Amino acid sequence: MRHLLSAADLDQTQITEILDLAEEMSLVQGRPVKKLPALRGRTVVNLFFEDSTRTRSSFEIAGKWLSADVINISGKGSSVSKGESLRDTVLTVAAMGVDALVIRHHASGAPWQASRWIDAHVLNAGDGTHEHPTQALLDAFTIRRHLRSSTPDLMRFDGKTVAIVGDITHSRVARSNVLLLATLGAQVILVAPPTLLPAGIDSWPVLVCTDFDEVLPQADIVMMLRVQRERMSGGYFPTPREYTISYGLTRPRLEMMKPGAAICHPGPMNRGLEISADAADAANSLILEQVAAGVSVRMSVLYELLGGAE
Amino acid sequence: MSDTGAPQARPEDPTPGVEVDSTPSRIVLDADQITRVCARMAHQILEANRGAEGLALMGIPTRGVALAHRLAAVMDEVEGVRVPVGALDVTMYRDDLRRQPTRAVGHTHLPVEVDDSTVVLVDDVLYSGRTVRAALDALGDLGRPRAVRLAVLVDRGHRELPIRADHVGSYIPTRSGEHVSVRLAEIDGVNQVSIEQGNDPGRREA
Known part of the structure; x- marks a missing residue:
């Protein structure tokens, strides 16, 4: 699996794999050290052009519990408010060498577009009225x-x-x-x-x-x-x-x-x-x-996308 | 040790260049020998620990878990002690995650609090020592055991890290190109340890 853009991309086997792995990931919440080393050295950017509490924070926690470096960029307070286009923002962030972009955008299809511009993995964290x-x-x-x-x-x-x-x-x-x-x-x-x-x-x-x-x-x-x-x-x-x-x-x-x-x-x-x-x-x-499942499932998805060789 | 009937070697001298016959596959432990080896290991573990006090067996999936259950069954049958058995998956702690497609993660199950237990890690084959290194890291994130021991059914030599086992079922000298295949009835329907030929670097992980 290279990107996660639509629920339609997943067949039953992949869904079951993700859910089974999420069950294992959910055990981390009860551990003394809430950290697995699987994504050490990987960088995940949360690029959120729309407000969000639970999706953004659970992606952030999920990445951190897998030892990835996680950076949050929101539309407000970034160059987006100076009029930068989606393409330029995505290319700029990708040029910094990130491994995955988690994108929320008010326009349906924005993550799909982004996945065609860059090499990094793209995860759709909600695009307009399209998918989540x-x-x-x-x-x-x-x-x-x-x-x-x-x-x-x-x-x-x-x-x-x-x-x-x-x-x-x-x-x-x-x-x-x-x-x-x-x-x-x-x-x-x-x-x-x-x-x-x-x-x-x-x-x-x-x-x-x-x-x-x-x-x-x-x-x-x-x-x-x-x-x-x-x-x-x-x-x-x-x-x-x-x-x-x-x-x-x-x-x-x-x-x-x-x-x-x-x-x-x-x-x-x-x-x-x-x-x-x-x-x-x-x-x-x-x-x-x-809400609790959100962290486990996002850990599972991040591991599936970023856990192996490129 | 002589009751295993298996080829013997000193643990620190696996003799990589030793002459072994070159048939594609040869059996080094049969079902009876595996049973005897497990019985001896179970006794040794209890003896070294002076009983079952504070002991927990943690198998490394997949076959290590089956072996841990066998050891616990012997302890229960012969000594009448019930030792908790768990599973410790080490996939996310491996040092070779980036070298291959995303690996499937196994199940981790803690039968007791790790803190202040004497944890015996159980695996089928000890090879490079990298799996055990990963297991020690995984265990460290789950708590602080009083002590950690290592029990393996087969030590085939060729260590790449400064790791040794406390309890070894059988020392089997091998060449690095060979593959030691452990098959257990619980998983594979048959009890047998064999050496298979062919260079299979992908399997070089134990």
Whole structure:
């Protein structure tokens, strides 16, 4: 594997390898010395043109726990704010001899473009409304662990239903998850108001439903998406209150969930909008497990890309 | 030592140039011999430690783990002591990671706290000593053992680092171009140690 740009680049064997290795990596969190020497002497640059807390910090921790040198560059406070183009920024950073670039950008396809300009490995940490493959991997890791608590050694998600609820149109998390979960055999049901379903969704390997209450009792995993106010110019739904009533994971909806079903949210949450505090903090909420999984999965991916000979 | 029936050599003198017959593969330990060697090693480990107090066996995947379980089984059967068994993967501590495509990482499992235990590292073949060097580094990141010992089924010589084993099942002189193949029933369906011909530098890592 040279780059990680899309969840579609990964077949089932590669996904299983990454998740199995992430299980080993997760043991590092409990060790007295939280450090493995595998990437000693490698340099990883986090190039973030968009705000991020968990993705950037978990990539940073992942790199550091593998002994790589990690540098963070954000759009604000760098030459990007002086008008430097993406290409010049990427070429400049690559010219310093870095081994991997972790890129987050507001334009869909930016990491893919970057991968064609430079020799270093490129990891997509979220590009516009396109993809966020490491998020899908950490979701799959979290879901697999949850399902393994009742079915040890489970490898694929056949027969399991994952409901992804909310703003599908603007969600790179949804796109990457749809691709990855389909590869693992899960049935994905997208739940959203018609205004937040993208054009061309007929070709996706999913079922689509606009009625949350119809889907909720069938789902083994309920993945709530953030309402992305920063990407919306208005008019997608009448009022936030109305969105919550139709598509929020409210306290009454918690009661409707299938026994043993669990809740995911990629964060950051709008508590009270797409997810109630009761749901976010429920016993079957996997939200903090997802955050912990983020470090392990990103360690695994960095090792897969940078751990061997060039 | 004479009960192993295996070719013997002094540990510090593996005699790289020694004449060995040039058939493609020859068996140096059969199933019965492996069983006897394991039994003797288990006794030696307990004797050296004056019992099982504070002892933990850590196998280096893959075959070292199977051997560690065998040693523990002998200790349980014969001496009635239960010694914890774990696995210590050393892949990410290797000094040759950059020389080949990304290596698959094995499983690490700690049966007890490493701190203040006497850890016996168990591996199938001792060769260059580089795996053991990696294992010592890996162990150091997991805690501070009271002592670390090394037990290997086969010492084939050709050390590249100042490392020696405390407990050796069998000294087998080899040429550096040869490959020592350890097969254990748990993994390979058969118990047998053989020497295979052919220069296979990729295998030169133990």
